[in-house]
Amino acid sequence: MATFGLTRADxxxxxxxxxxxxxxxxxxxxxxxxxxPDGRVIDTKGWVTGWEWTHGIGLYGxxxxxxxxxxxxxxxxxxxWYDCQLPKGTTKNINTMAVFxxxxxxxxxxxxxxxxxxxxxxxxxxxxxNELPRxxxxxxxxxxxxxxxxxxxxxxxxMMTVLPLAKIGIVxxxxxxxxxxxxxxxxxxxxxxxxxxxxxxHGWKFVDGDEASQGHNFVKAKWARGNAWITIAxxxxxxxxxxxxxxxxxxxxxxxxxxxxxxxxxxxxxxxMWRTLLDIPTQEGxxxxxxxxxxxxxxxxxxxxxxxxGAEYKETxxxxxxxxxxxxxxxxxxxxxxxGTGMGHTLKHYKDIPLTSMPYGQAMAIMALGEFLKVx
Numbered sequence: 001m002a003t004f005g006l007t008r009a010d011x012x013x014x015x016x017x018x019x020x021x022x023x024x025x026x027x028x029x030x031x032x033x034x035x036x037p038d039g040r041v042i043d044t045k046g047w048v049t050g051w052e053w054t055h056g057i058g059l060y061g062x063x064x065x066x067x068x069x070x071x072x073x074x075x076x077x078x079x080x081w082y083d084c085q086l087p088k089g090t091t092k093n094i095n096t097m098a099v100f101x102x103x104x105x106x107x108x109x110x111x112x113x114x115x116x117x118x119x120x121x122x123x124x125x126x127x128x129x130n131e132l133p134r135x136x137x138x139x140x141x142x143x144x145x146x147x148x149x150x151x152x153x154x155x156x157x158x159m160m161t162v163l164p165l166a167k168i169g170i171v172x173x174x175x176x177x178x179x180x181x182x183x184x185x186x187x188x189x190x191x192x193x194x195x196x197x198x199x200x201x202h203g204w205k206f207v208d209g210d211e212a213s214q215g216h217n218f219v220k221a222k223w224a225r226g227n228a229w230i231t232i233a234x235x236x237x238x239x240x241x242x243x244x245x246x247x248x249x250x251x252x253x254x255x256x257x258x259x260x261x262x263x264x265x266x267x268x269x270x271x272x273m274w275r276t277l278l279d280i281p282t283q284e285g286x287x288x289x290x291x292x293x294x295x296x297x298x299x300x301x302x303x304x305x306x307x308x309x310g311a312e313y314k315e316t317x318x319x320x321x322x323x324x325x326x327x328x329x330x331x332x333x334x335x336x337x338x339x340g341t342g343m344g345h346t347l348k349h350y351k352d353i354p355l356t357s358m359p360y361g362q363a364m365a366i367m368a369l370g371e372f373l374k375v376x
Contacts, residue, residue: 003375045357051090056100094161097164107121139187165177165180201220202344227278232299238308297320298364
């Protein structure tokens with residue numbers, strides 16, 4: 001393969017730099033620590049010192065690379081994280097469950113399986129099924145370390161909890177987990193997709209007592225990284241489930257994905273990037289953001305490869321990869337990555353999120369470059 005003047009060896013060398021940066025990330029100024037009321041301090045940025053969704057996505061990026069190139073180094077990095085964090089434990093919430101998507105993949109793989117993993121997979125999946133707070137109609141409420149987010153659906157939930165639940169259901173042969181995951185996809189799409197554009201709003205809140213409406217989409221922010229979770233999650237769950245082509249769940253999710261991708265193609269900048277608020281022009285202060293760009297590039301190229309969307313999106317995905325490559329510094333850092341983003345009650349909230357290197361940004365770059373290696 002030789003694209004953008006790069007060989008396959010060049011891409012692997014870049015990925016190695018990105019991994020090295022991922023495992024060396026540290027919050028040297030303590031700017032991104034999550035301080036909990038019980039006195040605990042969660043490091044959301046450092047690789048080896050915290051347990052949050054940031055690490056869950058980091059692990060999955062590493063696993064995606066392992067599935068292409070099963071190296072001892074990648075396996076070691078993943079297993080070391082589990083060996084360090086599992087004995088410590090943490091609070092169960094939507095975000096902390098993200099680490100179990102990779103664990104389920106490892107448990108399923110005969111070369112990386114570990115008997116003790118089944119205990120954790122079972123414990124956390126049962127929590128999601130039976131104890132995770134629900135919204136109206138049984139949606140997974142987006143509870144986090146700090147916020148209950150009562151009656152709220154967030155687009156992030158599909159990536160952080162629903163995909164792990166589906167994979168655990170497959171690995172442990174628990175079909176009711178899979179059915180629950182399918183329900184969550186349908187419910188989140190129902191309330192979060194903007195039917196006018198095909199893009200997704202960040203969140204939805206059910207509001208009782210309002211005769212005019214069941215609720216609202218907050219400020220109707222079409223947040224890029226949240227949309228990227230959709231572009232990743234739909235191809236992932238369809239690949240996991242391997243449903244017949246005429247299966248109604250499959251057909252519906254493909255229609256949803258195609259509608260979103262049509263909008264993404266239109267909104268991509270000339271340099272291959274997407275803005276953190278997808279439909280807010282640059283002159284109005286919405287900066288270009290690299291983690292979402294990497295997520296879109298991965299999802300688009302994978303969806304093209306799997307035949308989920310048309311070949312006309314291949315160029316869009318490749319432009320995204322080129323933008324990702326342009327934003328990887330000599331030290332392997334993916335630049336222009338926005339920090340973790342809670343629900344915004346103004347559009348300014350999204351425009352003001354600081355840029356900093358994060359494990360999920362590194363991982364999404366790895367995923368995009370790994371999928372790039374599969375392009376014919």
